[in-house]
Amino acid sequence: MILAKRPEVDRFLKSPDPAVRAALFHGKDRSGVGERAVILSKTVTPDLNDPFNVTLLTDSDIDSDPARLEDALTAMSLMGGRRLVRVRLGEGKPGVDKALAAALTIHADGGFNPDAMLVIEAGALGRESALRKAAEKAAGAVLIACYEDEVGDVSRMTREALAADKVGLTSDALEMFVARLPRERGLMRQEIERLVLFIGPGSGRSIGPEELEQHLGVEPDASLSDAALQAFGARPGPAQAGLRRAFAEGESAVMAVRMTALHLGKLRRINILQHNGAGAKEAAKAAGVFWKQEAEMLRQARGWRLEMLDEVQDSVNAADVASKTTGLPDQLIAERLLLEIAARGRRLGL
CATH class of the missing domain: 3.40.50.300 (P-loop containing nucleotide triphosphate hydrolases)
Known part of the structure; x- marks a missing residue:
């Protein structure tokens, strides 16, 4: 049926x-x-x-x-x-x-x-x-x-997710945000979560295009994103340095884990698209990869196959729960996660 x-x-x-x-x-x-x-x-x-x-x-x-x-x-x-x-x-x-x-x-x-x-x-x-x-x-x-969501479905999902956290976007800002989202549900939800954190969960605020641009305009080589990039690239030293720099800038361990999950999701998306016949550059673009990082992301995608990413996803999920519930030092949890990923990457020959 x-x-x-x-x-x-x-x-x-x-x-x-x-x-x-x-x-x-x-x-x-x-x-x-x-x-x-x-x-x-x-x-x-x-x-x-x-x-x-x-x-x-x-x-x-x-x-x-x-x-x-x-x-x-x-x-x-x-x-x-x-x-x-x-x-x-x-x-x-x-x-x-x-x-x-x-x-x-x-x-x-x-x-x-x-x-x-x-x-x-x-x-x-x-x-x-x-x-x-x-x-x-x-x-x-x-x-x-399960097909990629249409623009109307993405708009509805975004509105509902923002409303659940008592924040919102003006109509112009919503149109801008939806146009910039990758068409893959897991990545979309992660981007919406980042937007909620930017606006302020439970604040009751709605922002317009100008303020949204401040969020969308954050350089993708910011400390947390760079730390995740370095970790999946099998470079533990730079990953650890980027993470500690982010903490010094006031970023949280929870956000560090989320950015790691976002990076993993992009690698997964590239793998799936290429498996289904898409070209490398086409897959990277569809996954929302910034053009400056395209070559490195495609290099990583060649090493990180889906079954390996599934194993890392389990570690990311465990770190996410641990950083919120266990009472252990959350920064150490995030740091251990990135070092574990970098070590796996080295074993893959990256």
């Missing part, structure tokens, strides 16, 4: 049909795919890290041991509640595609644990994909394609 129109997709994500046991999200916008998959997954269980009710598999897991998928879908909950099986696909291997298609068809018909929910995240799947065909045909499954 295909869900294509935004209202019906939104309704399904908010209150999924109990008869649906499998959902396939696919598209070039991997952040949009992941965001929608998480929304649906949280209707099954609020804790996506629950070791008893949640199983997370990758295409490598399924390729190396096909039985793991069936075992996960057959397993019953030990602690009560529904089981959630999440599958994240990367390279789109034909064998994995067929194995998932067969499992989805059986599970959608109730052949495994009928109380389990199967949620699959994939890149853009062609019409020849067996998995895509299976999700389209099965009555107990949905197929949701």
Whole structure:
């Protein structure tokens, strides 16, 4: 079953049909795919890290041991509640595609644990994909394609996100901001978060084009951005120096982690676009890379493949939580994160 129109997709994500046991999200916008998959997954269980009710598999897991998928879908909950099986696909291997298609068809018909929910995240799947065909045909499954947001959707998302933090933009400023945003949902949300911090969360302020230009005009080689660039470029010394310079300028560790996530998101975007056939310069532009950094970002993207970026994303998420909740010195948390990334980069030969 295909869900294509935004209202019906939104309704399904908010209150999924109990008869649906499998959902396939696919598209070039991997952040949009992941965001929608998480929304649906949280209707099954609020804790996506629950070791008893949640199983997370990758295409490598399924390729190396096909039985793991069936075992996960057959397993019953030990602690009560529904089981959630999440599958994240990367390279789109034909064998994995067929194995998932067969499992989805059986599970959608109730052949495994009928109380389990199967949620699959994939890149853009062609019409020849067996998995895509299976999700389209099965009555107990949905197929949701995630495309880049249109300008109207981006404007709406921006207004809603700003309103949630009690800040806003005038109509002219909103048009200017949306025009400068990269068309990838994860990067857009990070840029909106930066804008909220600039205006002042909870301040009730709305700013116009002139004040917005002060925010947009910040040089991309500012200390935090430069620290992230140096870290992913496998240069620990300059990364550490840039980070300490930013702290001396009054920047926060939380913002340092967010800028690191923003840089990671751009590398991820470049990888995905090139994998889908885009040229290097085209991919860099679409990812919102400043022209002065284009050569370095493309060099980094060649070294940092998607599976490595997924591992770093886990470290970034952990640092983000730790810097806000643990009471540990947050500047040391951010510094350790950048040094860890630089060390990984060196091992990749950057």
